Amino acid sequence: MAHVLIIGAGGVGRVVTHKCVMNKETFTKITLASRRLSSCETIAKELPSDAVNIAQVDADNTDELADLITKIGAQLVINVALPYQDLTIMDACLKTNTPYLDTANYEHPDEAKFEYKEQWAKHEAFKEKGLLALLGSGFDPGVTNVFCAYAQKHYFDEIHTIDILDCNAGDHGYAFATNFNPEINLREVSANGRYWEEGKWIETKPMEIKMVWDYPEVGPKDSYLLYHEEMESLVKHIKGLKRIRFFMTFGESYLTHMKCLENVGMLGIKEVEHKGQKIVPMEFLRTLLPDPATLGPRTKGLTNIGIVAEGIKDGQKKKIYIYQVSDHEKCYAEVKSQGVSYTTGVPAMIGAKLMIEGKWSAKGVFNMEEFDPDIFMDELNKQGLPWQIKELD
Numbered sequence: 001m002a003h004v005l006i007i008g009a010g011g012v013g014r015v016v017t018h019k020c021v022m023n024k025e026t027f028t029k030i031t032l033a034s035r036r037l038s039s040c041e042t043i044a045k046e047l048p049s050d051a052v053n054i055a056q057v058d059a060d061n062t063d064e065l066a067d068l069i070t071k072i073g074a075q076l077v078i079n080v081a082l083p084y085q086d087l088t089i090m091d092a093c094l095k096t097n098t099p100y101l102d103t104a105n106y107e108h109p110d111e112a113k114f115e116y117k118e119q120w121a122k123h124e125a126f127k128e129k130g131l132l133a134l135l136g137s138g139f140d141p142g143v144t145n146v147f148c149a150y151a152q153k154h155y156f157d158e159i160h161t162i163d164i165l166d167c168n169a170g171d172h173g174y175a176f177a178t179n180f181n182p183e184i185n186l187r188e189v190s191a192n193g194r195y196w197e198e199g200k201w202i203e204t205k206p207m208e209i210k211m212v213w214d215y216p217e218v219g220p221k222d223s224y225l226l227y228h229e230e231m232e233s234l235v236k237h238i239k240g241l242k243r244i245r246f247f248m249t250f251g252e253s254y255l256t257h258m259k260c261l262e263n264v265g266m267l268g269i270k271e272v273e274h275k276g277q278k279i280v281p282m283e284f285l286r287t288l289l290p291d292p293a294t295l296g297p298r299t300k301g302l303t304n305i306g307i308v309a310e311g312i313k314d315g316q317k318k319k320i321y322i323y324q325v326s327d328h329e330k331c332y333a334e335v336k337s338q339g340v341s342y343t344t345g346v347p348a349m350i351g352a353k354l355m356i357e358g359k360w361s362a363k364g365v366f367n368m369e370e371f372d373p374d375i376f377m378d379e380l381n382k383q384g385l386p387w388q389i390k391e392l393d
């Protein structure tokens with residue numbers, strides 16, 4: 001039904017491309033474009049020869065991207081490049097009247113800070129053009145927002161607290177590696193934590209707050225409070241909310257490596273002079289670390305991401321846990337990617353599918369929890385991310 005342009009031939013881009021090909025009745029034409037054509041070629045070779053067209057594009061350059069969108073006649077852009085490109089890609093969509101979808105909010109390359117402000121500021125522009133920009137259609141953000149909307153719709157009159165719980169119990173066998181883009185990942189976990197309570201953001205030191213959560217199928221794991229972007233939109237859209245927090249699991253070894261790298265300055269994002277050349281330590285570290293796209297064949301174990309919501313239904317207190325468990329090896333067997341890319345790429349494809357089929361439609365810039373969650377939840381079950389709900393005491 002539509003020609004989709006996928007931008008970014010990385011770990012997530014691979015999953016989105018495979019999944020779009022598996023849903024070719026919706027994605028009748030698929031173009032995968034990235035900074036390097038070779039990244040697109042690698043993915044295209046994994047698929048039937050006529051399944052995907054490929055193109056080279058620098059998505060930092062709005063005009064270059066707009067020319068590509070026009071030349072190929074793309075009807076939807078899925079942005080799975082890096083968060084640094086969100087604004088230029090949104091601008092290219094506005095320039096060419098094309099709907100937009102991404103999985104991560106805008107981050108400035110020179111500042112370890114991410115927020116929706118600049119993307120939300122484009123709401124009127126998208127609205128005037130009658131276009132939808134769907135933000136954060138990955139797992140977290142993404143499915144976690146949909147879980148919250150589903151809890152609100154079916155289980156509560158008012159939700160008072162939400163804890164988002166993200167566990168990756170996968171083992172890739174390396175002493176230290178990140179499961180998605182190292183720069184984005186390390187910037188996120190080395191930053192101060194933050195949660196929202198009674199209308200205010202409360203800042204914590206990195207890894208200051210820890211709890212142990214017993215993840216079904218994985219077992220008890222240390223889970224640390226982090227700031228995560230979906231909280232910024234959920235505090236606006238979930239009625240009666242008094243507190244929202246985000247926790248992610250980390251092993252001792254990961255945290256020790258990260259602390260060491262931070263202590264010696266390797267997580268720095270400002271240029272330093274080295275033998276007459278300017279280098280950014282974090283970018284250099286990225287060169288040294290294993291490419292997340294190569295972790296697929298080595299990673300074993302499960303991911304388990306979900307939300308615990310507590311509130312009131314018909315005057316009674318209620319607490320539920322909605323969660324999804326994925327197996328890294330099964331993900332690899334299906335689409336040649338490990339579970340973190342898989343759990344991000346599948347919801348990106350689903351969001352795009354609902355947009356193309358007109359099941360999620362609106363004019364302007366929207367977050368996931370603003371749409372009817374039921375159709376998205378059905379698609380999760382059909383497209384490889386089955387979920388479960390438990391009522392807790």
Ligand code: NDP
Nearest residue numbers: 008009010011012034035036039059081104138139140180
């Ligand atoms: P990767 O680093 O594996 O891939 C990013 C790709 O973007 C690379 O292939 C790179 O291209 C391409 N790219 C970078 N800059 C440009 C540019 N200027 N123009 C065109 N292409 C460019 O990252 P991931 O696949 O792991 O992550 C992709 C996105 O998904 C990120 O935004 C990340 O934050 C997000 N994400 C979201 C999650 C969620 O649950 N919501 C979870 C995990 C990730 P090339 O190879 O051609 O050089």
